[in-house]
Amino acid sequence: MKKKSLSLILCATLVFGLAACGSTKKEKKNDSSSGEIVLEFPSWQATEPGFQEFWEEAVAEFEKRNENVKINLYQVPFDSYVDTLTTLYAADTPPQITHIPSRYFAQFSDMGWFEPLNDRLKQTDIIENWSNLQDGLQVDGKYYGVLLLGNGYSMYYNKAMFDEAGIDVPTDVNSFMEAAKTLTKDENGDGDPEIYGFGACQVTDTNFYNEATSFVVGLGGKWSENGNLTPMTSDTTKEALKLYQSLFVNNYTPTGLSVEQKRQYFVEGKMAMIFDGPWVASLINDAAEEVKENLLVTTIPFESVPGSMSNSLHIPATISDKEKELVWEFIQMVTENDFQKLYMEKVGSPSPSKTAIDDEVLEENPFLGQFVKDAEKAQEILPSGYEKDYGEFTQYIIDGVMTMVTDPYADVATTLDDMKTKITNELGK
The missing domain is CATH 3.40.190.10 (Periplasmic binding protein-like II)
Incomplete structure (x- = not known):
């Protein structure tokens, strides 16, 4: 039917x-x-x-x-x-x-x-x-x-920024957050950084779902498992999204960027790290020589590689x-x-x-x-058990996570509970 x-x-x-x-x-x-x-x-x-x-x-x-x-x-x-x-x-x-x-x-x-x-x-x-x-x-x-x-998602980074700060490229979540903090710089003292430790997109499209889900899956969480939504409200998923939220709360990333703008900021030397797919390599090839030679790639510093x-x-x-x-x-x-x-x-x-x-x-x-x-x-990173409802399911994720990373920053646990209820009521399982 x-x-x-x-x-x-x-x-x-x-x-x-x-x-x-x-x-x-x-x-x-x-x-x-x-x-x-x-x-x-x-x-x-x-x-x-x-x-x-x-x-x-x-x-x-x-x-x-x-x-x-x-x-x-x-x-x-x-x-x-x-x-x-x-x-x-x-x-x-x-x-x-x-x-x-x-x-x-x-x-x-x-x-x-x-x-x-x-x-x-x-x-x-x-x-x-x-x-x-x-x-x-x-x-x-x-x-x-x-x-x-x-493809898997990889971490692109600007080696010159790490060398100048005297820190190593991160290999786990703690060193990643420390690097995001250290490499974010407000150079003119106006309260807004000119250089960012990390670059995230924040536009309501599929790229936003992919990026937020990279944090969830990378840190061991899930939205669903064979149609079961219990993983969505697990402690692991909550902690992953709190970490993602903190990048915005602390101004470690610009706000309101499309994925194209995020990538452009990175190849212009305005960001120290981004998570993205292999297609970014072609943009690096077109970067200014003084920046290009410092743009490298490594594994995302989480327990799993999202892809x-x-x-x-x-x-x-x-x-x-x-x-x-x-x-x-x-x-x-x-x-x-x-x-x-x-x-x-x-x-x-x-x-x-x-x-x-x-x-x-x-x-x-x-x-x-x-x-x-x-x-x-x-x-x-596709929602297990909801692949047939991909468009509708991901829109609930996009709408909910967007409230978490937009001032006044919705509570992660409460928002996940609301998302789970809406998906259950609308899509069933």
Whole structure:
């Protein structure tokens, strides 16, 4: 009943013009009389530096290998990406090559929209050689996609700031908080720091959820466990959020920054530490030389490394058998070592393939070794048991945690109790 209702709501509320266009385009381009097959491939990465070069090379090679097959790679803005895909799938005009932010996997697979891949995967060594985060693309023992990127979060730091203060890079929570305090500087005495020990984002979007949850998971807490919300109000989760709150209360981080602003502050030398994913490395490459040489990366100084599936490739269940075979061939191609090495070269992120990473790759990207280590240890930050309700669940977290880190700073324990009650009442379990 839930699946049927959701489909009706989506079909009624989303823009049908796009679906209609997609249907016409699909029928026209894959008319067997033309002899040419066109595989639609929307992505939010199609024009993103690094990713764009990777995908364009992959498309060119696939078309070279397959005469009379074309891939229509095109950009869809990230903010509207999931809605666009949902519209196309609900209208039964899915893009043949389906690329998704993996945190939305459970929502899509719950609708029965993806083809199971176990029989195909058994004929390869992908699972054997792939990141453990690939298991997040399973439902009842069946894989419904192939992970393209899974990452841990790392700690970026400005070595010059630590050297000047005469302190070591932190390796545990106590030394982290001491460093955040020591490296925050009000240089002109106006009461507002010009240099910050740590950088956090504070805008109500997914990045805020990711960052707050990195503290919770990194320090041993959880929002949920298989749908049980007891961990949300545990002492461990409370203490993690009190520590996170203290960064704002003590002005160890600026307030009101988007994640993009946070990253920019760091590469400009205005922050000593940030927690973030491997994509920040490309920003460091563009930093001023006097700053760039001091920007390094290490493991987050907590007991666990937080991380998550990032993005993945899937085959729609309703496309033709011929199209399914072609899409699977494309997925297999991009899992080949040469393409995984190209991915690391162009994107600067770790490959999920354990066999693609070698000394040559690591020499070309000095940060990559750290990213690989962190990805291998990563503990998932998605809410366990609430993956299908990811959007609604995370919004409750975002709204609640935001009150904790905004003056007058809501009480952590009381707020967590309220969040737990709201989620239970609205989402059940």
